[in-house]
Amino acid sequence: MPDPRKKIQHLVSALEELRLHVGRKDVAIGIQKVNAMLYFSLANACLRGRCVLLYGGIGANKTTLVNLLASSFLSMDLEEAEDLMVTGHPEQTEEKIVGFLDPRQWTAASAAAESTQVLWTKWAKSNWKLINEINRFPSGKQNLFLEILQKRKISYAGQVYLPGDTCYFATMNPELSATYPMDEALLDRISACVPAAQPDFLAGLLLSERERELSDLARMLPRLTPQEFSSLPEKVAEKTLDSQVELSILSLIRDFTLCERAPAFDKTQLSGSKPSLGLCSGCHYHNNPEAICWQIDEGLSDRVRQDLRIFCRAFAYLLDREADLEVLKAIAPYIIWHRVTSLRSILDRPPYYGVGKLAHVAMLVEKSINRTMNERSEMNMIFSRAVDGETDITQAIEALSTFDDPVSRLDFIPALEQLR
Amino acid sequence: MKLVRFMDAAYQGKTPGRKLKTGERNLIFNLEDLADQIGEKPSRAEVQSLVPRDKNQLELLISDQPGKKHALLWGYITSLAAECATAPLILPFRDYAGLELSLGTIILQDTAGHSGSHAESQAASHVGERMTGGKIVVQGRAGDYLGQEMEGGGVIASGCRDYAFRNMRGGYGVVRGDAGKFAGLGNCCGRIAVLGSCKERAGWLMSGGSLHVRGDCGEYLGILMSGGRITVKGKAGRRAGWRMKGGSIKAASYGPESAEDLLELG
Numbered sequence: 001m002p003d004p005r006k007k008i009q010h011l012v013s014a015l016e017e018l019r020l021h022v023g024r025k026d027v028a029i030g031i032q033k034v035n036a037m038l039y040f041s042l043a044n045a046c047l048r049g050r051c052v053l054l055y056g057g058i059g060a061n062k063t064t065l066v067n068l069l070a071s072s073f074l075s076m077d078l079e080e081a082e083d084l085m086v087t088g089h090p091e092q093t094e095e096k097i098v099g100f101l102d103p104r105q106w107t108a109a110s111a112a113a114e115s116t117q118v119l120w121t122k123w124a125k126s127n128w129k130l131i132n133e134i135n136r137f138p139s140g141k142q143n144l145f146l147e148i149l150q151k152r153k154i155s156y157a158g159q160v161y162l163p164g165d166t167c168y169f170a171t172m173n174p175e176l177s178a179t180y181p182m183d184e185a186l187l188d189r190i191s192a193c194v195p196a197a198q199p200d201f202l203a204g205l206l207l208s209e210r211e212r213e214l215s216d217l218a219r220m221l222p223r224l225t226p227q228e229f230s231s232l233p234e235k236v237a238e239k240t241l242d243s244q245v246e247l248s249i250l251s252l253i254r255d256f257t258l259c260e261r262a263p264a265f266d267k268t269q270l271s272g273s274k275p276s277l278g279l280c281s282g283c284h285y286h287n288n289p290e291a292i293c294w295q296i297d298e299g300l301s302d303r304v305r306q307d308l309r310i311f312c313r314a315f316a317y318l319l320d321r322e323a324d325l326e327v328l329k330a331i332a333p334y335i336i337w338h339r340v341t342s343l344r345s346i347l348d349r350p351p352y353y354g355v356g357k358l359a360h361v362a363m364l365v366e367k368s369i370n371r372t373m374n375e376r377s378e379m380n381m382i383f384s385r386a387v388d389g390e391t392d393i394t395q396a397i398e399a400l401s402t403f404d405d406p407v408s409r410l411d412f413i414p415a416l417e418q419l420r
Numbered sequence: 421m422k423l424v425r426f427m428d429a430a431y432q433g434k435t436p437g438r439k440l441k442t443g444e445r446n447l448i449f450n451l452e453d454l455a456d457q458i459g460e461k462p463s464r465a466e467v468q469s470l471v472p473r474d475k476n477q478l479e480l481l482i483s484d485q486p487g488k489k490h491a492l493l494w495g496y497i498t499s500l501a502a503e504c505a506t507a508p509l510i511l512p513f514r515d516y517a518g519l520e521l522s523l524g525t526i527i528l529q530d531t532a533g534h535s536g537s538h539a540e541s542q543a544a545s546h547v548g549e550r551m552t553g554g555k556i557v558v559q560g561r562a563g564d565y566l567g568q569e570m571e572g573g574g575v576i577a578s579g580c581r582d583y584a585f586r587n588m589r590g591g592y593g594v595v596r597g598d599a600g601k602f603a604g605l606g607n608c609c610g611r612i613a614v615l616g617s618c619k620e621r622a623g624w625l626m627s628g629g630s631l632h633v634r635g636d637c638g639e640y641l642g643i644l645m646s647g648g649r650i651t652v653k654g655k656a657g658r659r660a661g662w663r664m665k666g667g668s669i670k671a672a673s674y675g676p677e678s679a680e681d682l683l684e685l686g
Contacts, residue, residue, distance in 0.1 A: 243427075243429035243430035244430045244432075246426075246430070247427070247430040281477060282449075286472075286474070287472035287477075344506070345473055345475050345504050348504060348506055349504060354506075373430075373431075377431050380427050380430075380431075381424075381427055381431070384423035384426070384427040385424055388422050
């Protein structure tokens with residue numbers, strides 16, 4: 001079986017040539033520039049059990065793009081692919097979304113059957129699930145998706161359906177009158193959030209050349225065979241992360257999570273008090289532009305580490321390159337920004353003007369990775385030699401105490417003290 | 421795997437990098453701490469370099485009693501706080517509020533509830549001095565030097581004492597009541613509107629901009645002015661336009677000894 005990557009590359013070209021998706025190339029990975037919305041969706045199609053959220057205003061090609069990809073990856077017509085989505089509105093019910101009790105089971109002929117029969121919807125049974133306009137679901141309904149994304153199984157009326165390896169997609173509009181706030185726990189289970197912008201001038205010009213119906217054009221897209229589609233996760237897993245990426249991911253998570261004042265130095269344990277509510281006033285790291293901890297309210301969960309690793313690999317596979325630091329720097333902001341809250345006093349200032357949260361998180365990511373690869377090398381080596389027993393632990397603690405870094409002070413030194 | 425091997429692989433034999441920058445510096449809890457580090461008459465840049473734009477810390481410093489000694493410092497802090505605040509910053513009447521303000525809104529209120537002559541003595545001087553943008557609303561009578569040397573933005577006050585908008589280079593100033601002596605002295609580009617009356621020597625040495633007075637003006641209106649426009653809806657006092665070289669003065673009536681060619685010199 002040939003590598004499906006070539007077919008995916010044809011798909012990318014075809015989407016542009018047929019004027020089905022002509023977004024700006026807004027992510028630079030080394031010298032390669034790609035469209036974030038398209039490539040995160042493609043990366044998610046190569047993975048299983050992850051969810052990508054496309055966030056943007058109406059008419060930004062979010063839903064259509066996911067349906068076009070479904071048509072190509074699952075080798076089906078666009079109309080069929082459109083059946084694999086549920087759209088948010090306040091009257092959506094669990095019965096309409098996942099399934100309903102089979103009324104035939106109470107007829108005389110089958111009344112003897114002991115187990116309750118549930119007719120699962122196409123959406124529930126599909127291994128490609130699109131939750132359209134997720135923030136138009138009221139909070140209670142959003143919890144339904146939280147359960148599905150968390151447990152990877154669907155339950156209704158005491159029956160459980162295991163959809164198996166599934167690609168999850170969601171779209172979301174900015175806060176409008178008909179939308180509801182997104183549940184933070186649900187947001188944490190979304191692997192990446194990608195802004196979807198309206199077509200720019202040139203893209204608009206290209207789109208105006210599209211004369212034929214969308215469904216006709218969708219038939220012209222290259223289609224993957226079921227074998228090719230199911231082989232994608234293995235192909236991604238073949239990509240290995242180099243040590244620089246592994247180390248940078250570890251440090252990145254700790255940079256966001258460590259807090260000198262939080263219980264166990266873990267910002268995820270905070271409730272009530274947080275950096276934006278004055279927790280950091282007078283702290284040693286407060287207002288130090290080199291430190292990240294005070295600029296973000298929330299810590300990062302271990303899911304972020306998993307998402308960063310797997311999406312690095314997926315992008316490396318799609319772009320046929322090494323999963324290196326350039327990939328990590330480019331994709332990490334999209335994996336982190338929807339899970340955290342930037343300090344308002346920073347976000348409101350230029351160059352963010354209250355709306356550049358993604359840019360702020362990208363700056364923090366860049367800062368953390370650069371520090372890890374440069375300034376932190378010495379302290380990391382001291383720590384690792386002490387852990388491996390190559391140097392004396394007391395001397396290592398003494399040496400580490402000269403580094404004014406949260407990772408050294410709050411992670412390395414307590415760890416070595418336990419080893420002593 | 422040995423941790424050392426992992427780190428070696430990550431750094432690929434690179435020489436150790438430089439040490440991390442330290443965040444250690446003397447903590448600033450009040451204006452006294454700040455003055456210890458930069459003196460009592462620093463520039464705005466010096467204050468900005470030491471005082472972080474953190475809401476909580478700025479609030480802490482604003483709540484400190486500046487007295488005469490730290491009035492300048494307090495003024496700079498109010499501007500920094502207003503610039504990073506999303507809502508208007510409400511402050512008590514104090515000297516130098518909004519010093520070199522560039523953005524945001526400051527509202528000065530009589531938080532202590534003073535009235536009459538006591539309120540007069542509480543009037544804040546130098547409000548909005550050298551401001552370049554933003555807006556200051558004084559809900560009461562301002563003291564001397566309101567909007568002095570301002571280059572942009574706007575100041576609105578219920579009234580003011582002497583030297584309001586002195587050497588103004590831009591922006592606008594509105595006095596909803598009466599202004600004191602020397603209003604608009606040396607104004608070269610700003611727009612000033614006084615809805616009440618002005619005392620003597622309003623528009624002295626004006627070279628540009630405009631001064632509009634809805635009430636009456638005292639003597640020596642527009643003395644030595646070389647440009648700009650003065651409009652008085654009421655009466656101009658004695659010797660209006662005395663020794664003026666340019667500009668224009670228009671008033672409903674002029675007092676004795678007013679310049680003969682006063683009406684349209686410019």
